[in-house]
Amino acid sequence: MTPEITIAILMTVVGASTPILLAALGELVVEKSGVLNLGLEGMMLIGAVAAFAVAATTGSAWLGALVAMLAGAAAALIFGVLTLTLTANQVATGLALTIFGVGVSSLVGAPFVGMTVEGLGTLFPESLADDAWGRILFGHNPLAYVSLLAVVLVVWFLNRSRAGLILRAVGESDEAAHSIGYSVIGVRYLAVLFGGAMAGLAGSCYSLVLTPLWADQLTAGRGWIALALVVFASWRPWRLFLGAYLFGGVMTLELHAKAAGLSLLEPEFLAMLPYLATIAVLTIISLRRSGARAGAPACLAKPFRASA
Amino acid sequence: MNGVAPRLALSGVTKRFPGVVANRDVAFEVQPGEIHALLGENGAGKSTLVKIIYGVLAADEGEVLWDGAPVRIANPKAARRLGIGMVFQHFSLFDALTVLENIALGMDEAMGRAELSARVDEILETYHLPLDPMREVHTLSVGERQRIEIVRSLIRTPKLLIMDEPTSVLTPQEVERLFEILRQLASEGCSILYISHKLHEIQALCERATILRGGEVVAECDPKIETAKSMAELMIGADLKEVERRAGNEAGEARMTVRGLSLPGEPPFGVDLDEVSLTVRAGEILGIAGVAGNGQNELLAALSGESLAAKAAMIRIDGTDAGRLGPGARRRLGLAAVPEERNGHGAVPEFSLADNAVLTARHRLGLVAAGFVKFAEARAYTERVIRDFSVRTTGPGASAGSLSGGNLQKFIMGREILQAPSVLVVSQPTWGVDAGAAAQIHQALVDLAAGGAAIVVISQDLDELLSLADNLAVINEGRLSAIRPVAETSIEEIGLLMGGVHGEVVEAQGDAR
Amino acid sequence: MRARLEARREPSRAMRLATPPLAVLLTMVAGAVVFQIMGFDGPAAIHQIFIVPVIDPSHWPDLGVKAAPLIIIAVGLAIGFRANVWNIGAEGQYVFGALAATGVALATWEMEGVWILPAMCLAGLAGGMLYAAVPAFLKTRVGVNEILTSLMLTYVAIQLLYYLMRGPWKDPEGFNFPQSRLFTDWQTLPMVMEDSYIHLGVPISVLIALAVWIVMGRTIVGFEVRLAGLAPAAARHGGFNAKRTVWLCLLAGGGLAGLAGTFEAAGPYGQMVPQFPVGYGFTAIIVAFLGRLHALGIILAGLVLAVSYVGGELAQTAAGLPHAATGMFQAMMLFFLLAVDILVRYRLRFGRPAAAEGSA
Numbered sequence A: 001m002t003p004e005i006t007i008a009i010l011m012t013v014v015g016a017s018t019p020i021l022l023a024a025l026g027e028l029v030v031e032k033s034g035v036l037n038l039g040l041e042g043m044m045l046i047g048a049v050a051a052f053a054v055a056a057t058t059g060s061a062w063l064g065a066l067v068a069m070l071a072g073a074a075a076a077l078i079f080g081v082l083t084l085t086l087t088a089n090q091v092a093t094g095l096a097l098t099i100f101g102v103g104v105s106s107l108v109g110a111p112f113v114g115m116t117v118e119g120l121g122t123l124f125p126e127s128l129a130d131d132a133w134g135r136i137l138f139g140h141n142p143l144a145y146v147s148l149l150a151v152v153l154v155v156w157f158l159n160r161s162r163a164g165l166i167l168r169a170v171g172e173s174d175e176a177a178h179s180i181g182y183s184v185i186g187v188r189y190l191a192v193l194f195g196g197a198m199a200g201l202a203g204s205c206y207s208l209v210l211t212p213l214w215a216d217q218l219t220a221g222r223g224w225i226a227l228a229l230v231v232f233a234s235w236r237p238w239r240l241f242l243g244a245y246l247f248g249g250v251m252t253l254e255l256h257a258k259a260a261g262l263s264l265l266e267p268e269f270l271a272m273l274p275y276l277a278t279i280a281v282l283t284i285i286s287l288r289r290s291g292a293r294a295g296a297p298a299c300l301a302k303p304f305r306a307s308a
Numbered sequence B: 001m002n003g004v005a006p007r008l009a010l011s012g013v014t015k016r017f018p019g020v021v022a023n024r025d026v027a028f029e030v031q032p033g034e035i036h037a038l039l040g041e042n043g044a045g046k047s048t049l050v051k052i053i054y055g056v057l058a059a060d061e062g063e064v065l066w067d068g069a070p071v072r073i074a075n076p077k078a079a080r081r082l083g084i085g086m087v088f089q090h091f092s093l094f095d096a097l098t099v100l101e102n103i104a105l106g107m108d109e110a111m112g113r114a115e116l117s118a119r120v121d122e123i124l125e126t127y128h129l130p131l132d133p134m135r136e137v138h139t140l141s142v143g144e145r146q147r148i149e150i151v152r153s154l155i156r157t158p159k160l161l162i163m164d165e166p167t168s169v170l171t172p173q174e175v176e177r178l179f180e181i182l183r184q185l186a187s188e189g190c191s192i193l194y195i196s197h198k199l200h201e202i203q204a205l206c207e208r209a210t211i212l213r214g215g216e217v218v219a220e221c222d223p224k225i226e227t228a229k230s231m232a233e234l235m236i237g238a239d240l241k242e243v244e245r246r247a248g249n250e251a252g253e254a255r256m257t258v259r260g261l262s263l264p265g266e267p268p269f270g271v272d273l274d275e276v277s278l279t280v281r282a283g284e285i286l287g288i289a290g291v292a293g294n295g296q297n298e299l300l301a302a303l304s305g306e307s308l309a310a311k312a313a314m315i316r317i318d319g320t321d322a323g324r325l326g327p328g329a330r331r332r333l334g335l336a337a338v339p340e341e342r343n344g345h346g347a348v349p350e351f352s353l354a355d356n357a358v359l360t361a362r363h364r365l366g367l368v369a370a371g372f373v374k375f376a377e378a379r380a381y382t383e384r385v386i387r388d389f390s391v392r393t394t395g396p397g398a399s400a401g402s403l404s405g406g407n408l409q410k411f412i413m414g415r416e417i418l419q420a421p422s423v424l425v426v427s428q429p430t431w432g433v434d435a436g437a438a439a440q441i442h443q444a445l446v447d448l449a450a451g452g453a454a455i456v457v458i459s460q461d462l463d464e465l466l467s468l469a470d471n472l473a474v475i476n477e478g479r480l481s482a483i484r485p486v487a488e489t490s491i492e493e494i495g496l497l498m499g500g501v502h503g504e505v506v507e508a509q510g511d512a513r
Numbered sequence C: 001m002r003a004r005l006e007a008r009r010e011p012s013r014a015m016r017l018a019t020p021p022l023a024v025l026l027t028m029v030a031g032a033v034v035f036q037i038m039g040f041d042g043p044a045a046i047h048q049i050f051i052v053p054v055i056d057p058s059h060w061p062d063l064g065v066k067a068a069p070l071i072i073i074a075v076g077l078a079i080g081f082r083a084n085v086w087n088i089g090a091e092g093q094y095v096f097g098a099l100a101a102t103g104v105a106l107a108t109w110e111m112e113g114v115w116i117l118p119a120m121c122l123a124g125l126a127g128g129m130l131y132a133a134v135p136a137f138l139k140t141r142v143g144v145n146e147i148l149t150s151l152m153l154t155y156v157a158i159q160l161l162y163y164l165m166r167g168p169w170k171d172p173e174g175f176n177f178p179q180s181r182l183f184t185d186w187q188t189l190p191m192v193m194e195d196s197y198i199h200l201g202v203p204i205s206v207l208i209a210l211a212v213w214i215v216m217g218r219t220i221v222g223f224e225v226r227l228a229g230l231a232p233a234a235a236r237h238g239g240f241n242a243k244r245t246v247w248l249c250l251l252a253g254g255g256l257a258g259l260a261g262t263f264e265a266a267g268p269y270g271q272m273v274p275q276f277p278v279g280y281g282f283t284a285i286i287v288a289f290l291g292r293l294h295a296l297g298i299i300l301a302g303l304v305l306a307v308s309y310v311g312g313e314l315a316q317t318a319a320g321l322p323h324a325a326t327g328m329f330q331a332m333m334l335f336f337l338l339a340v341d342i343l344v345r346y347r348l349r350f351g352r353p354a355a356a357e358g359s360a
Helices: A003-032 A040-058 A063-086 A091-114 A130-139 A144-159 A162-172 A172-181 A186-209 A223-232 A237-251 A251-260 A267-288 B046-053 B078-082 B099-105 B113-126 B142-154 B172-187 B199-205 B229-236 B295-302 B327-331 B352-365 B374-389 B405-417 B434-449 B462-468 B493-498 B505-513 C015-036 C042-055 C057-082 C090-107 C114-144 C146-166 C200-216 C221-229 C232-237 C242-269 C280-290 C293-317 C325-340
Strands: B007-018 B020-031 B035-039 B061-064 B069-071 B084-085 B160-164 B191-196 B208-214 B216-221 B256-264 B274-280 B285-289 B315-317 B336-337 B422-426 B454-458 B469-475 C003-007 C346-352
Touching: A003 A040, A003 A091, A003 A130, A003 A144, A003 A162, A003 A186, A003 A223, A003 A237, A003 A251, A040 A063, A040 A091, A040 A186, A040 A223, A063 C325, A091 C221, A091 C280, A091 C325, A144 A162, A144 A186, A144 A237, A144 B061, A162 A172, A162 A186, A172 A186, A186 A223, A223 A267, A223 C146, A237 A251, A237 A267, A251 A267, A251 B061, A267 C114, A267 C146, B007 B046, B020 B035, B020 B046, B020 B216, B035 B172, B035 B199, B046 B160, B046 B191, B046 C242, B069 B295, B078 B084, B078 B505, B084 B199, B099 B113, B099 B142, B113 B142, B142 B172, B142 C346, B160 B172, B160 B315, B172 B191, B172 B199, B172 B493, B191 C221, B199 B229, B208 B229, B216 B229, B229 B352, B256 B295, B256 B454, B274 B295, B274 B454, B285 B434, B285 B462, B285 B493, B295 B422, B295 B454, B327 B336, B327 B352, B336 B405, B352 B405, B352 C042, B352 C221, B374 B405, B405 B422, B405 B434, B422 B434, B434 B454, B434 B462, B454 B462, B462 B493, B469 B493, C015 C042, C015 C280, C015 C293, C015 C325, C042 C293, C057 C200, C057 C221, C057 C242, C057 C280, C057 C293, C090 C146, C090 C242, C114 C146, C114 C242, C146 C242, C200 C221, C200 C242, C200 C293, C221 C232, C221 C242, C232 C242, C232 C293, C242 C280, C280 C293, C280 C325, C293 C325
Parallel strands: B035 B191, B035 B208, B084 B160, B160 B191, B285 B454, B285 B469, B336 B422, B422 B454
Antiparallel strands: B007 B020, B007 B061, B061 B069, B208 B216, B256 B274, B256 B315, C003 C346
16 A cells, blocks of 8 residues: 555545544533433534535535534524423434434425535645645644544543533432532533534534535434444543544445455445444443443433422 | 520421422521421421422522521522531432542532642541542442531531431441531531431430421420420321230241342442342241441342342242242242332332232232233222222322322232232331331231241331341341341441441450440 | 423323324424425415325325335334334334345245235245344343444445345346336235225234234233333333343334335335335334324324325425425424423413412
């Protein structure tokens, strides 16, 4: 393998890992607060279509990414109202959100099918990325840097900040947090909105970076893989980072095989790989731990309604 | 105390919930530096009242005076600002976080880690509280957990400390240490409002007592002058009915034998059972004492068949090896079990009482034929349980969740006892049950034993075990002590066993006395 | 005056029945508003979607044909949802079951006999069960969450379908189109009535729902499933094996989804094509909830969702509404249902807190 190909592979892995890392980081914070939002895929699709629509009509990809975050947060707000205020079942509501996101994105995206937009481009001037190291350090899409920064910030927030401690406490025991005087619902709303914004941003990655061309169901189940990643990472941000890059590698195998001129597997079987890998990884991680939920917040997916 | 305004004074406090008045026109005063008892049985309205004082609930009517000035305590934060600290019966702790993190969470304003750590060390030192701030809470004993709550309150140097049923989970020795801390605090001028239904504790600790019954103040007294019996009668409102024991207490043949039963607890926080052995005979009531969380739930699950033993011979029921049999098969052998938790374990709140009868009575009563449930027969059986155990309900179709705690417990006990089990294992038979229902349940257990059944009662209430059981063992960290006759056992011994002091030490202490 | 929610002592039975129609009604109102905003004639679009298919008898057979797979899949899923077993991969089990039936059809293509169709149905049932057995095995043996595994397998099943259609199972006389041979008469479901396209699967779907109703309401298996969902600890205490319940739920859900797939392939399609997965497995989740996880409710809910499909197509031609609107619409229905469901457990009160209702 030439250095050229190695670098190219590295670049695609980073590209494929970025959106699932962003989405999974958001979901990790949500789950740490004790809420399970299975609507990740739906929020990503809504973010993707919002980003594309804004970028296509205004010509600004950055504005598109911003609107994607708002759209993702708005979708998360629906989830929040249903599950937190109206105490609806979180699993059912998350599924509804995904079905909703599929519908909304293809409805809003219908006029844009097949259109292309100017994507987010790169963050640094081209001149910095003209040799091998330059490309590895400075040649990635802007959201890749955002996602790495987000990992650091989430680690700091959860482990070092008082707000993060309160968030973990709410996810650990809603009753205790409530009786001390913390607003369980308030904390969870903020977490859910953050998760939505991150999912929206992750969605914009698909429509503004990876394929600046609109097609239905652009995210192709990556939201579910991001959900699995949170379990795989045992709710730890650093392991999430590793997992996202592992999956980025698996997801781009198809491309690499083509680039290397290999055709060991039929294309359909290559396309199955990320999903099969997810199942395999979840199985291994569950086998390794005694309790499959070690590390899971104790109140995950448990509805809370203040009794007083 | 002349001229000094009381630290806390309540007048005319009333609180209603849908369908029930929890507090009606309550008035009492607590002086600075006074240890004041709030006495009443379960459901008398003590907890509601202290939640009002602490700002968790808002009173519908009435006035609260703090150092002589009227105050409105809108939330716990406001209460803490006034200088009110509270240690809840159910701790507000986070199992997966460290002691220090838990204390930090209890603070209203952020404090630097180093500063907080120093302050905590200082308090631990002053009050001689052994506690490691870096440990995660789930690794601590219940007594240690309570100390976290106490430190949380003391960090703000409170003027009033409310303790809600603080001793129900402590060993007698831990209780004594708690009392020393409380006395020290009171001597420093801190008032203490001590909520309990345990008369001897109140006599040992408190200077004054306010007695609640049915949400109203029925008396105020000096516990050092009153007798335990007179306070009990004020609390319960009627003469206490003694459990009638049958005469001639001869144990028959062994009905259930457990030998060398070890079982790993369920992660993350389960307790391992370690070499548990016991025998219970026909006509015998065996009591198992112990502080909560020492393997009681695991033992009940192992005996009922919810968890399977490693070898069939580890548990024998009426001569049959049952260690590898599930709950259904064990029930057919004659074993019945009542777990500690009623809602969601012993009964399904959303199910009707008849469905709840099908849950555990179907094996012995044949309530299922060819896969179909015989609902008519289940209803008939349920009606019998309701009648024989005077369960207050609208009928077999009522959901279990609509019953009060005491009535549901009577239903569950009745459901098991009317199946005429040969062995009954029951955990916390009168937990959260009013005195009338408790007496009824105790009588039913005694009668069942008199009929030749063997009964195991797992309870944290020592008084209950001492009045009910023939023989007694103590469970501590998953190990069961040797079984001794109740008549030959002292409270001190049991207390030491509950605290994890085993065998020889007890003997040595016994000799020393 | 301020609206408040007050907990009911028992969930309201009346509200359990009233909230699904209320959710449909709210969806119609909200849908009209949304379409109006989007520049369509909102009320007309709603009329096309919800009213026309119901009042025009010429659409009734179509309603039955659309409702049948939804009902069959949804009753299967509802069994699992009752027990908190979240099989959301019915779409994959539907496809895999249909592929198993197609396999039988292709193997028996040159044969004749009334046994062929039942053999296909059995294969479809077994295929769906087999596909659902994977998440069941992983959940009971290793503790892997069934939500993620069952869903991942859906993507796998669809890729498998693409592969088979493009490769080994491609019709040799099909001008290189990626689709299977047309099934023979022995391999297609007979029509119930002459000159209509209501196939045998339609009445069978109702029979299946009725059977599930009896099982859930009268038998110890139904008791076990309801119990496992409400109180797992009580189920264990009562002597039910939690793993067995998981197996039961997933096999029932998978098997029925596979059967529904078989009926679709051997019914309306009459062959296997790459466009076979149209999302019935996901829509059935909405059907199950709208039907209150109750077999009889699911028959009605299946018809409501069928109306939205048929009406959605009508609105496409009549009002120019995009095809995707149907999906959004169906999701909105579930949103509204989940929202108004709070009225089952809580009472909406206005004004000051009520005084105590008598003394206890």
